[in-house]
Amino acid sequence: MQGTGILFSEMTPPPGREDAFHAWYDEEHIPLRMAVPGFLSGQRYGVDGGFLAVYEMTDLSALTTPAYDVVKNQPSALTKDMLANVSGFTRYLAxxxxxxxxxxxxxxxxxxxxxxxxxxxxxxxxxxxxxxxxxxxxxxxxxxxxxxxxxxxxxxxxxxxxxxxxxxxxxxxxxxxxxxxxxxxxxxxxxxxxxxxxxxxxxxxxxxxxxxxxxxxxxx
Structure with a gap:
């Protein structure tokens, strides 16, 4: 479950939509990435009302596959809505x-x-x-x-x-x-x-x- 590449991303849920945010993240956002070849695991963390996800990949080439391109560039209506309304967004590839x-x-x-x-x-x-x-x-x-x-x-x-x-x-x-x-x-x-x-x-x-x-x- 541990790889040599990670995606480190933080988000703070839209005010009043915390439950919907967590359901979306756990039931759609992470599972879609777990279906992409090269993604090993994903773990969420929290601090002060904000949330972090660390995705483990075999290496960073997992982010250049056609499968990931679909996940990244063809988001659902729910994903578009959530990402448009979160705050505190960070994204680091390492x-x-x-x-x-x-x-x-x-x-x-x-x-x-x-x-x-x-x-x-x-x-x-x-x-x-x-x-x-x-x-x-x-x-x-x-x-x-x-x-x-x-x-x-x-x-x-x-x-x-x-x-x-x-x-x-x-x-x-x-x-x-x-x-x-x-x-x-x-x-x-x-x-x-x-x-x-x-x-x-x-x-x-x-x-x-x-x-x-x-x-x-x-x-x-």
Whole structure:
């Protein structure tokens, strides 16, 4: 159910139409994508009245198939209506660069109840050092927390509305991870301090709670 490409998309339901929004998303929007070859699974999350869906694909080529073209460009009347009235829309396509997970969790890590997303827009000439810091210094220290189940890092290929180019998805067993000694340690290393002094080092952070069951596709 975990692939090397993801579609990360947020929406806030139209006021007063939350139930209709959830029914549409669970019964039409996700199932249509799960029928497209290359789509492995889709999981919804929620935070502060808004909702996120993360779609797992074998790779990003799943988005260039004739089947996906039909889903994307021939929406139903209900889909047209919902998309015309939602707010807070985001859409990021991303290619997985690395994965670090608790060895004993295996596929369970993907089912974590909390998803902590971290976006950055890193200058091209600083990407190599940023990537090295995140993978060699930052993530290993975070993973010292028992509640830090997995970290996946992505290169963003399509960004809407903010031109981020790096995304990290942190799969957490509980909110205790966010106040853990491991996180405090990871945020206070000399390497991080060096990067944090640069004007571009401004991450965008959000913690989402799992919403509903994961739906799976043809290739799982």
């Amino acid at each position: 290619r997985e660069m690395s994965v670090q997970r608790k060895p004993d969790l295996g596929g369970k890590a993907l089912m974590a109840p909390l998803l902590y997303s971290v976006f950055f827009n890193v200058p091209e000439d600083r990407l190599a050092e940023f990537d090295a810091w995140y993978e060699q210094d930052h993530v290993p220290l975070l993973m010292e927390s028992p509640d830090w189940w997995m970290v996946r890092r992505f290169a963003i290929t399509v960004a809407d509305p903010v031109p981020f180019n790096r995304l990290a998805l942190h799969y957490l067993g509980s909110m205790d991870a966010m106040t853990s000694p491991a996180r405090e340690k990871a945020r206070n290393t000399p390497w991080r301090a060096k990067l944090a002094a640069e004007p571009w080092f401004k991450g965008t952070y959000k913690v989402f709670e799992q919403h509903g069951p994961r739906q799976t596709g043809r290739v799982a």
